[in-house]
Amino acid sequence: MCEALQNKYQLCDEIGRGRFGTIFRCFDHISNEFYACKLIHKHLLTDPTDRACLHNEPKYMTLLSPHPNILQIFDFFETDDILSIVLHLCQPLTLFDRIIDRPLPETQAASIIKQLLEALAHCHRHGIAHRDIKPDNILFDSSDNLKLADFGSAEWFGDGRSMSGVVGTPYYVAPEVLLGREYDEKVDVWSSGVIMYIMLAGIPPFYGESPAEIFEAVARANLRFPSRVFRSVSPAAKDLLRKMICRDASRRLSAEQALSKLSVMCTVGHPWILSGGETTDLT
Incomplete structure (x- = not known):
């Protein structure tokens, strides 16, 4: 010691x-x-x-x-x-403990995903990708504020540097990581989208009986919204999920874009985030 x-x-x-x-x-x-x-x-x-x-x-x-x-x-x-x-000392229960038994209401899920994206936008502005975003690494302080933890797999991508290497957790890892390609910080946005999906549906978007089967499902990235679990989920929430869990990383939203940060690609935030999870008309 x-x-x-x-x-x-x-x-x-x-x-x-x-x-x-x-x-x-x-x-x-x-x-x-x-x-x-x-x-x-x-x-x-x-x-x-x-x-x-x-x-x-x-x-x-x-x-x-x-x-x-x-x-x-x-x-x-x-x-x-x-x-x-x-x-910092946080509550003993992680986000995993909160969502293991049941889906969350959209307003609660929106609050959590907004705070997570705020944390990621800050990381990405500083040239750091977390690379292991999962519910187990999301803690809450005594005031119930989200705290992103465990940066042991984090990597520097500043100065235009690309990243490589298979890191992460089966359900949450982005397909470009599994396929052995170079990738960027948007792998964190993919993982956050998977968490949002699980918060709303109570099930993961890509499933398998073994890590190999899960990886195969993730690589296919066939995103679906089963009516039996998504019947009460708003079109705005599903639209945001499609833009975060997007197989083409070049078309995937950045954390900044989802949060209405000023950027060259997007100057307004996604309506589901801005409305706090309230049902939003996207027409």
């Missing part, structure tokens, strides 16, 4: 666990505040790609902080064995 970490923070109970480490609640005696401390065990990082990504999380989170919809980093410490990252 890092002595500098122990001198500043008191580690308390375990609140989470992942492939490479453990998350603890910790207490700062100076600020009299609780935080989350993520301990990444280096000996578990046997893959060279994982080792290369080791410092991405604190580096990119420091660059992106503060932002109201991105999990804030406060400190990080490193020894030969462990990388420790001190983060």
Whole structure:
């Protein structure tokens, strides 16, 4: 354990666990505040790609902080064995926990997707793609504000640099990633569209019994809206889904375009986002 970490923070109970480490609640005696401390065990990082990504999380989170919809980093410490990252303490339940049992009303889904796109627009303006957008990486603070977390797979695409490599999670990964092509930051928009679909329908848009079958369905990208689950979903919401879960990345909306940010391609936001999920006439 890092002595500098122990001198500043008191580690308390375990609140989470992942492939490479453990998350603890910790207490700062100076600020009299609780935080989350993520301990990444280096000996578990046997893959060279994982080792290369080791410092991405604190580096990119420091660059992106503060932002109201991105999990804030406060400190990080490193020894030969462990990388420790001190983060804002959020509620224990993720977006995955909120949507696992039932679909969400459109107004609630619109609020969540708007905050997620705000976070992504901020990332993309700084030349950073998250590359692992999924409900498990979406947290909420004590005021129920969305916080995008886990930047371990993030990548720099600034200065026109393209990205490559298969990263992400089967249900949410964009087809261009699976097909081994170079890709851009719009892979995050695809993943966000999949999350929006699941929030409204309670099922994923592309399904399979195994990761291979899921990847095959994603690569085909045959987006459908079954009437039995989309009967009460507005045309505006389905229109936005088509523009986010678009197989042709050149035609896919950017986060900025969906949010009505000033850009050369789009100067008005998508009506479903602007209306807070209220039914909107697109005619």
